[in-house]
Amino acid sequence: MDELTLLRNARDDTREPTPEMIAEGREALVNRIARGDGTTTTELPRSARRRTLPRVTWVAAGVAAGMIAVLVAGNISLGAQSAYASGVLRAAATETIAYANLVPDSGEYLRARTHARWQACTGDEDGAVVCAPNDQILDVFMPADPAAEWVLFRDWGNQSGITTDGSIETIRAADGAFYGPDSSWVTVDYADIPTEGAAAYDWIDSQYTGGSASRDEDDFVRITDILRSGLVPAPQRAALLDALSRIPGVTATDDVANLDGVTGTAIGRNEPVRAGERQEVIIDPATGLIIGERTVSGTTVFGWGPDEVVELTAIETTIATTAP
Numbered sequence: 001m002d003e004l005t006l007l008r009n010a011r012d013d014t015r016e017p018t019p020e021m022i023a024e025g026r027e028a029l030v031n032r033i034a035r036g037d038g039t040t041t042t043e044l045p046r047s048a049r050r051r052t053l054p055r056v057t058w059v060a061a062g063v064a065a066g067m068i069a070v071l072v073a074g075n076i077s078l079g080a081q082s083a084y085a086s087g088v089l090r091a092a093a094t095e096t097i098a099y100a101n102l103v104p105d106s107g108e109y110l111r112a113r114t115h116a117r118w119q120a121c122t123g124d125e126d127g128a129v130v131c132a133p134n135d136q137i138l139d140v141f142m143p144a145d146p147a148a149e150w151v152l153f154r155d156w157g158n159q160s161g162i163t164t165d166g167s168i169e170t171i172r173a174a175d176g177a178f179y180g181p182d183s184s185w186v187t188v189d190y191a192d193i194p195t196e197g198a199a200a201y202d203w204i205d206s207q208y209t210g211g212s213a214s215r216d217e218d219d220f221v222r223i224t225d226i227l228r229s230g231l232v233p234a235p236q237r238a239a240l241l242d243a244l245s246r247i248p249g250v251t252a253t254d255d256v257a258n259l260d261g262v263t264g265t266a267i268g269r270n271e272p273v274r275a276g277e278r279q280e281v282i283i284d285p286a287t288g289l290i291i292g293e294r295t296v297s298g299t300t301v302f303g304w305g306p307d308e309v310v311e312l313t314a315i316e317t318t319i320a321t322t323a324p
Helices: 005-011 021-034 052-098 197-205 217-229 232-244
Strands: 109-123 130-145 149-155 168-174 249-256 263-269 277-283 290-296 311-319
Touching: 052 232, 052 249, 052 263, 130 290, 149 290, 197 217, 197 232, 217 232, 217 277, 249 277
Parallel strands: none
Antiparallel strands: 109 130, 109 311, 130 149, 149 168, 249 263, 263 277, 277 290, 290 311
């Protein structure tokens, strides 16, 4: 009896097969192949047998098994990474709830300081893109009084063409709209964010409008855009961290240093069409605070090789008694 006959014999045409029947048939087939007794039902003279066919069959089976093994191993690896990241994020969410929330008193400010090393890119005469790292400082002061003005102190570093006064500016504006009424530093009303993880995920996911390479990537980007302000209250921050844990493909890398040398856990996500490039936020697992961001290249581009840190920031959140 050959493998095909065995598989046919494992089928009952009188009714739809149950999962148990399919599993039994598959097990019988695998056991038959493993014993190596897959002879044909009609015996041919020994001189007429073609030894190449079984050999090709086994080679093909080996290749298929190898491909399946690679795919399964890859899925297991990605699944394990995602499971680990989910655990890290949910633990951080729990710690965030227990962490004393930074709340400024009347007349004080919640200050989020970002030290960023971003790429400043320009085109040369030949049309080639030339990039160089440029350090910036952004100090955002959110007042305890919602009616008071926010303050932004910004040092643009060596990025040309931004300001005319030494690339340093101080801007005051209501609601953090430093660059116009449609440019609020905080893109959402924190009070609108649900304080339970599943609800926060649904809240984010329901606002998807087709951006990014995929829905999951867009959800990830919009959550991290909110978190990186450094100003999100602890209950909402905990819910958003939990929401991140629910996005497929999220990964965690321990002991990652931000631009100021403070270490935390980098939370990122692999998106197939991004050629391996990763956008990550760095969190302090003990407090759930965002302490930085980094971009890791996935391929050779603009002079960077694979897995090089292209951009890196440090984010620190404190209470300030005064603002510039």
